[in-house]
Amino acid sequence: MSTHPPAGIPLTSAKSRSTREVLRRMTVYLRPYPWLAVGTIGCAVFSLLASFAFPKLGQFAIDVVINGQRADLLAPVMLALIGALLLRDLFNSLRIFISNHLEQHVIFDLRRDVYARLQRMPVDYFDQRASGDLMTRVVEDVNSVERALIDGTEQGSVALLSVVGVAVMLFWMNPALAAVAMLPLPVLAGGALWYTLTAHRRYRRQREAASALNTLLMDNLQGVRQIKAFGREVHEDGRFALRADALRQGTLGIMRVWAVYSPAMSFAGGLGVALLLWLGGRLVLRGTMPMGELVAFLLYLRMFYSPMGQLHSLNQMMQAARAAGERVFDILDAPVERANGVPRLPLAEPVRGEVVYDNVGFGYGAGAEVLRNITLHARPGEMIAIVGPTGAGKSTLVNLLPAFYEPTAGRITIDGQDTGKLALETLRQHIGVVSQEAFLFNGTVRENILYGRLDATKTELQAAAQAAHAHEFIIRLPDGYDTKVGERGVKLSGGEKQRVSIARALLKNAPILVLDEATASVDTATERLIQEALDRLLAGRTSFVIAHRFSTIQRADQILVLRRGEIVERGTHEQLLAQDGLYARLAHIQNTATIEERFESLGVTG
Ligand SMILES: Nc1ncnc2c1ncn2[C@@H]1O[C@H](COP(=O)(O)OP(=O)(O)OP(=O)(O)O)[C@@H](O)[C@H]1O
Numbered sequence: 001m002s003t004h005p006p007a008g009i010p011l012t013s014a015k016s017r018s019t020r021e022v023l024r025r026m027t028v029y030l031r032p033y034p035w036l037a038v039g040t041i042g043c044a045v046f047s048l049l050a051s052f053a054f055p056k057l058g059q060f061a062i063d064v065v066i067n068g069q070r071a072d073l074l075a076p077v078m079l080a081l082i083g084a085l086l087l088r089d090l091f092n093s094l095r096i097f098i099s100n101h102l103e104q105h106v107i108f109d110l111r112r113d114v115y116a117r118l119q120r121m122p123v124d125y126f127d128q129r130a131s132g133d134l135m136t137r138v139v140e141d142v143n144s145v146e147r148a149l150i151d152g153t154e155q156g157s158v159a160l161l162s163v164v165g166v167a168v169m170l171f172w173m174n175p176a177l178a179a180v181a182m183l184p185l186p187v188l189a190g191g192a193l194w195y196t197l198t199a200h201r202r203y204r205r206q207r208e209a210a211s212a213l214n215t216l217l218m219d220n221l222q223g224v225r226q227i228k229a230f231g232r233e234v235h236e237d238g239r240f241a242l243r244a245d246a247l248r249q250g251t252l253g254i255m256r257v258w259a260v261y262s263p264a265m266s267f268a269g270g271l272g273v274a275l276l277l278w279l280g281g282r283l284v285l286r287g288t289m290p291m292g293e294l295v296a297f298l299l300y301l302r303m304f305y306s307p308m309g310q311l312h313s314l315n316q317m318m319q320a321a322r323a324a325g326e327r328v329f330d331i332l333d334a335p336v337e338r339a340n341g342v343p344r345l346p347l348a349e350p351v352r353g354e355v356v357y358d359n360v361g362f363g364y365g366a367g368a369e370v371l372r373n374i375t376l377h378a379r380p381g382e383m384i385a386i387v388g389p390t391g392a393g394k395s396t397l398v399n400l401l402p403a404f405y406e407p408t409a410g411r412i413t414i415d416g417q418d419t420g421k422l423a424l425e426t427l428r429q430h431i432g433v434v435s436q437e438a439f440l441f442n443g444t445v446r447e448n449i450l451y452g453r454l455d456a457t458k459t460e461l462q463a464a465a466q467a468a469h470a471h472e473f474i475i476r477l478p479d480g481y482d483t484k485v486g487e488r489g490v491k492l493s494g495g496e497k498q499r500v501s502i503a504r505a506l507l508k509n510a511p512i513l514v515l516d517e518a519t520a521s522v523d524t525a526t527e528r529l530i531q532e533a534l535d536r537l538l539a540g541r542t543s544f545v546i547a548h549r550f551s552t553i554q555r556a557d558q559i560l561v562l563r564r565g566e567i568v569e570r571g572t573h574e575q576l577l578a579q580d581g582l583y584a585r586l587a588h589i590q591n592t593a594t595i596e597e598r599f600e601s602l603g604v605t606g
């Protein structure tokens, strides 16, 4: 039995939409560029008109110039022919130029919109999705949709125009022959219909396979150390091959059908030409039709069937775009954070930092409740310490404050204002967060700290770094503040990363601060130094501290003991000791142990 998950199964499947809906919505992106669109189609039409002259001039050359022995006309006719060719290709060149501009403008706009939208999704949206899948949508699917839109409108209108134009020309020249030439049309139309109806499914499968492959790749690149540590290279080779194979099969599935469909359509078209040659040949032999007319007819017919072929390719492109478009619109249509249209208030300034949780309850998605009846009151400037065994809900509790998740019951207020009714920017602007896993962006140390306040001066930057006890190690780095930290900050140690992320939060200078195990990966001496600095900095700010060591929380104004999503004890260190409950038992364990170890030794679990 293979332990591999079935490859190619999408993590999130896009809602099915009609080609028309996808096209209609894409067309909106053409609106800002009416002149580029008109230019593209205009050039295509002029190029087409120029090419219309070619068969007629050929006919004239054979019937009048050659058969009529008019040597004097040969040069002018040929010059006219060259002129027509030149015009055709000049317009073509211009069209390619303009349409590429249009295409890149539109791709840029759409991609920017998709990204902007993506950033404003609730945290929960990302919990449910794989980054590789979202990346595929923003990078690959956007391209595919746009290519179909631009090439579609352009080639589609040109192909249609030439098909109609040539058909008119043919019937005008010789209705009987023209009717013969049209005989394969029903077959072509039937083929196109069948292809349209079935292709979407195959394209969808292929896009999902591409996404699944990117998802695995992204995950594995992030987990490369784990792959090595567990010696899973061969195992991962297999998993990768499985996904790559699903993509291969998906793509071949499309190509297999295309390999039959496209030549079959071309054969049907070829049959039309052969039929025409057959009947036309007899007419010429009988002398009822001039040779040049037959040649012109054949040349026009080529101009009839090749745009037919183009319409078929276009159909292929449309089906690909439909599958890709569904995936793109899934992002554009998903509700962003607080999307219900209620006007949002700003947080009244200056913010004093009084935080109240009023009977707050919360559960992730459809899962069980993680927090129940959380009631707390942090007065401005107070330090609230939260302790509890692992999984008790400490991080969840503080993540509700900047509205990373919305409470499912009760409400949270800051200075008396319900945070659920606030505009997210003003809410988050006033909360500094050091999250449990320190995340740094792939840039320099300086850029990472400045993320807290982009316009901070050099002195402010260094003051923040000093307060976080990061300055000393930063200046010892090869390029000091300009050292690149690598992806997610891999080039720094865990403690260094933490201190950079504390500096970043301090630089933000917000009246409310959330420190989730901010000092977990630094040694006791450094923690004490950071703690002293924080004490100074936390003065005048309301802070929520989920601490790793007992020493950190003893100074807190309030200590909340969280267990299984509920606050089971609360008070100051002394009050809690006097209560002689869980906290007191924790405190009596030998001093060096971390809080986790203390809980463990008591056998208390989240
Ligand atoms: N994004 C999420 N989606 C679903 N469930 C989650 C999510 N994050 C946490 N949980 C669950 O919620 C519960 C509380 O998690 P939380 O991270 O708040 O615990 P914690 O007290 O911070 O633990 P620790 O001390 O280990 O950091 C856990 O049971 C966890 O499995």
Ligand SMILES: [Mg+2]
Binding pocket: 394, 395, 396, 436, 516
């Ligand atoms: Mg946590």
